[in-house]
Amino acid sequence: SEAHDMKHNIMNSISYHSCSELYIWPWGYKDQDPPHELYMENQVKPLMNLTGYGNWKDQGGYKVSGDITDQLYGMHGSFSYTVELNSCGSQGDLDGGFHADTRLIRPTVRMHLLTNMHLLDESPEARIGQMFPDYGDINGPGIHSMEQTMMPTLSIMSNQGESIGFQSDTEIDFGDYYSDDKMPVRVMVEDAQFMLKDSLAMRYRTAEMPEGVWSELTMSCVENCDPRDYSDYSAEFTIPRRDSVFRAYIPATETSTHIQFYAVAQDSRLANEFGGGFVYTGHGAAEPVEIFVDDIIGFGNIVADGLAVGIMML
Missing domain, CATH: 2.60.40.10 (Immunoglobulins)
Structure with a gap:
């Protein structure tokens, strides 16, 4: 809510969906990189190396409006990712997709627990800007929209x-x-x-x-x-x-x-x-x-400059 915008210490946030084995980050609502595009991509690369997942930019985009990822980044000042879990097809003899086989739950949780621990270690450095706690409101227009998350x-x-x-x-x-x-x-x-x-x-x-x-x-x-x-x-x-x-x-x-x-x-x-x-x-x-x-005009002295101009006019 607007009452809690930026007044927290949540530096990274992740939401989980299915399916397609992808990491997704803002913006989803428009065809434009966010101000922190390079940072967000670099922060998620070790996670991709561990899971073998891809990213949405290399897969042709994942344009969506109203996703919480944009909300958390643009209004709450948190680097935010969506993880599309597992394959949309079969994984070995197990069905993936939106309603995956329940036997995929344990290995999926175990794998992403490790990536979450890595992201947790990175979070103290992942600061979009100053985060103020609830002890006092300091005035200013602030950042209340995705358009204002600027460098x-x-x-x-x-x-x-x-x-x-x-x-x-x-x-x-x-x-x-x-x-x-x-x-x-x-x-x-x-x-x-x-x-x-x-x-x-x-x-x-x-x-x-x-x-x-x-x-x-x-x-x-x-x-x-x-x-x-x-x-x-x-x-x-x-x-x-x-x-x-x-x-x-x-x-x-x-x-x-x-x-x-x-x-x-x-x-x-x-x-x-x-x-x-x-x-x-x-x-x-x-x-x-x-x-x-230009070159210096005159000699830097009013009298000398006046004489010089007079001589040139003769």
Whole structure:
């Protein structure tokens, strides 16, 4: 029920059906992978190796609306699986199908007890996000639907505060910058509550750098930074959603050049010791934002610049 959405410590959940020897996970109600598709597939692979079962993606899908798997994942924040037990045909001299031979009960239970024990061991790491117990309701729109179970979204912001998703579909104005200027770049992080701490970085390169080489800057939060800001309260809250703004300064280039840049971060729920859960602005390095930095105009002194302009006009 909505009263209990996300207020629990149930990280993994399984429902059992028959038949077809398959593992199924969201989404069933639409042709689209969920935000945690790779994590859910990797979590169930050891179970498939033990049971010999397949998965629904490789078998052409198992589209269904109203299944509890989508409900548990999208509204209750639990990685949820459906297991279609046993073959729909015969298994040796025993009948399978929806009304399988009762002699299949014991071996089926024994096999899936082992997989459940494995999944139980994995559950402490399987966190979609913060789970709040019933001792208090913390305000925010929360996650109340499958459409809102999303990863952090990164957007570079122009000087006018406009969000830039892709270079190709925007006319970007960063103002005038010269080769002796440090250029501030801001990034809007929507759903920042799901971003791994200190993972947001600005990557940039100039035209003089070798192809494929990028320098990296750590970005600092400048707006809506406090994850403990629970100033508003609501009985319907689940996870406090936060949109934050971060900033980094690209160093002065000293000469005129083109600068390309993009931002990258990690989803805290998918990150591991090997990386994982990466999110980017636009298409990342494949389509970075690019601007031109001009040479310094004048000498940096009002009087000297005025004399120089006067001489050029003679």
